[in-house]
Amino acid sequence: MAMISFLFVAVMYVVQHLILVSDRMDLDTLSRSRQLEKVMIEEMRQLELEFEERTREEEMQQAVWKPIEIEEENHQETEEKNSKENNVLSEDSEKAWAFQSERPKGPLGWMLGNLWNAGLFGLFLLFELLRQNMQHEPAFDSSSDEEEEETTGETVTTCSWLSDFPKQEDLDSFFEQNLQSTTRDLPSTCEFVESFVDDLVEACQVLGRREIHPQLEDCLGIGPAFEKWGIGQDAHRFEVLVPISAPQSNSFHLDMRTMESGLLRCGRVVVESECVCKREKLLGDVLCLVHHWDHTSGGKPTNTLKSNFCTGSTLDVYKTLYWFRSILGNAWALVAHKYDFKLSLPPSVTSCKLRLDYRSGRFLLINLVLAVQRDDSLVYFVSQSPEHDKLTSVDWPESFAACEHLFLKLVGRFAPEKTCHLKCLQIISYLQSLKAPPHGLHQPILTPYHFKTALMHLLLRLPLTDWKPELFPQRLQDILWYLGRGLQERCLYHFLIGNTFLPLTIPVPKNFRSAKPVNLFRHLELDSAAHSKAVTEFHDLVTQVKSLPGLPLSGRVM
Template sequence: MAMISFLFVAVMYVVQHLMLVSDRMDLDTLARSRQLEKVMIEEMRQLELEFEERTRQEDMRQAIWKPLEIRKRKHEEINEEKSKEKNAPTEDSKKTWAFQSEGPKGPIGWMLGNLWNAGLFSLFLLFELFRQNMQHEQLFDSSSDEEEDETTGETVTTCSWLSDFPKQEDLDSFFEQNLQNTTRDLPSICEFVESFVDDLIEACQVLGQREIHPQLEDCLGVGPPFEKWGIGQDAHRFEVLVPLSAPQSNSFHLEMRAPESGLLRCGRVVVESECVCKREKLLGDVLCLVHHWDHTSSTGNPANSLKSNFCTGSHLDVYKSLYWFRSMVGSAWALVAHKYDFKLSLPPSVTSCKLRLEYRSGRFLLINLILGVQRDDSLVYFVSQSPEQEKLTSVDWPESFAACEHLFLKLVGRFAPEKTCHLKCLQIISYLQSLKAPPHGLHQPILTPYHFKTALMHLLLRLPLTDWKPDLFPQRLQDILWYLGRGLQERCLYHFLIGNTFLPLTIPVPKNFRSAKPVNLFRHLELDSAAHSKAVTEFHDLVTQVKSLPGLPTSGRVM
């Protein structure tokens, strides 16, 4: 019965967890299979070592105890013969023993005794297989008129468009003619931008007052140019993150706040005063009159100047912080202007701090300085910049993952083989999207380069880095398009950092990120069918552009 129960549980597990396979390899299944293969290989190696160890011990034991066992066995045989002669069985006793041993023995007897259980098990197994087949047919059945009406124009990922995908030579030729020259000088420009902003921050630190002003930390370049895939307009537009820390006698505490609508995660920065005197901080038996001055006093209190000048209530205000930062940058430029041969201007704005660097040759650079408050010890920041379509209050700081993503792509470039194609894939997609981008102010596209970047980062975790060699350029570009197309069809594209159990431990994120519920970047497409249809159309147009690269005929509408 124990064997029957074990077989029943094993077969039920297989039946309930059947894996549906298609003509195309599923990337998630491929990743799980490779991980399982590694675990099984390691287990097999451990079992082989254990088996060899046990065999060696058994041989040693037999070599020692075998002579003794032979001598003992002979002695037992002599004793048994003597006992048989003394206690010979009678005919009646022979009949009794014969009656007790009647009945079939071995496997046949076991099968006859469990025939009823085996029959029930077989019937249940046939029923489960039949039910699974019925579910499989219903899942892929498209004969219903209602289903055809619902899915018309929304089928995104099919195999029909993969047959005439661009070849290696066509993609390399297109990249060399349109993108290679635009990205050649990008690393040196990014290095200059970071050094220039650091120079401005050092001047701001000299001008600022440590007790009443937020402290500016070393800057960090983020976004496409610093990740080495920026093209077109990104080649002269840069975003630089400037971390903020609390001044002396104050501390920042972060509160997460989910907006009522939209996917944007944001938080609020609570400013609290704290005493820096050692006796009160360590012993707590004396009240410091300097740092606990009554803030209602007419003389004022330096410790509370941060709240009065930078806060709304007890929360750090985005607009007040940006206004102070813009004035500090303007004053700092006056101290360092003699080092540079360009003109710096700050276009008026309440919601941002943008710098325009104009050279005598007519060339210019745009630098967007973004203030950020670090979350715990991670590279996640609450920043001063929010998307234009999001309506937030002045105390809401949107959560930014740009620094974490920058670090991940930097690590991939460090450990990947030379001249991998992952950034080239993203550059071609971004370039083709920019060709049909509407002017600023009109309806912006649903699909953005960030969505394709998210798909790329997921694939970088699921595929070995050796699969991104230059000669696999077409296959990897095809995989990125297929991954995003499948996400559009399912209206699901998970955030790369939140709820991703495959995320490397070298990426510093908050502790609860890896175990959190995944965030769907396409959740708004579930609620808005018109937006989903527009996104599918944009994806179709992008695939058409890819297939009509130089050297290939335009095949019109795909899929």
């Protein structure tokens, strides 16, 4: 039994080790292999217990029958020998019983005694190998079989596309020539942008100290530039969250709703008055909007926040942005003497963008996004909305940018030095920008956010040590493979919603971890034309990646 256990554990280790070494297998089964290992260990324990019970039963049977044999032998010795035939029959019966009670010794006897366990062990290995082949080999199969095409749809790519993938030297050389110069000064620029916006917010707080309006909180940089993977135009464009909270005697309450597409989630910020009678009596610096009556006019005091910033009782996005843009102009007048650039606010109703023009001709674009925090998490409802969704002025789309920024920041803190995960995303974004249509035309289906989502999933599935610089080509292949498989299956799950592997250090609402996963490719299930276009875009990107060593530098995005 000890030998069977040793062989079982050894073969299981070899099988599972092969899964971990292979990149293709590891991406699909890393989460399942742990559960399978626990199940196999439990089954092994049950088999050991069953074998021990059977051994004890056989020993007990032998112990019961042995005294009977001794009694028969004594009885035969005391009896008189009646005839020669009876003696022969007695000897034959004893020999027959001896053969039944004794077992053959040696390897043959061991195999016969453990035949059942060996057969079960062989069946398990056969089943395991067949299961792995059935689950993983067809992921990128380019077979022309009609039944395969009916079940999986249009194949995204072929199995041979990785054969002539660029080597590490080619990828490093391309990155140094095209991307390294644009990202060298990005961290210091991001630090300046955050400090500048903080300066403006402090000036706004001074100007509006005596007025009842949303309170501005400390800002937070988000997006590609602050996540250190921005390239090209992203190196000049920065996005900053400016959280707002309710002023005294008011509170914000969120009402959730989901758009028809099922992907965009919005919240409506309901403004409610709070009782501050105790503060009114003690300090007299506020007026209770719930219980204070104006005896001269015979009515309740009006809520300035509701009348100036709301539609009904719901905080209006456009009214809040209009107030914020107006107060920013006055705040700039207080701090302009500290800086040597010109600030301008291009006219807009749905956004608040700042343009910083230096004397050298350099410029920076800063998009300020007002945000309402959801509970104590890093999930916000923001003041900007995607253009393709028809939202009203009281809809605040849900944003996970702060959570994703924190996750990538933690990865950078605990990962080995000079990891390649951001380089992979930068190269993909750069190649996508080379073929991006002008603004206003039909935009591509695949965006850098889809590849960023694939990267974040892989960062959870693979150890951080697997993102060392020398593994640059393999990890770039993994990202493309992960998204290509998602296109083929028309399924790419949101990184934060329904992700049970999400670290507890990422502050998200409690129901997020147990929620049903959200498919970012759900619209591709409903629109075959969009899916075909996305597949074409993916094929073009793979072709660009494979031609990186010879890609002309004239298409650089500065």
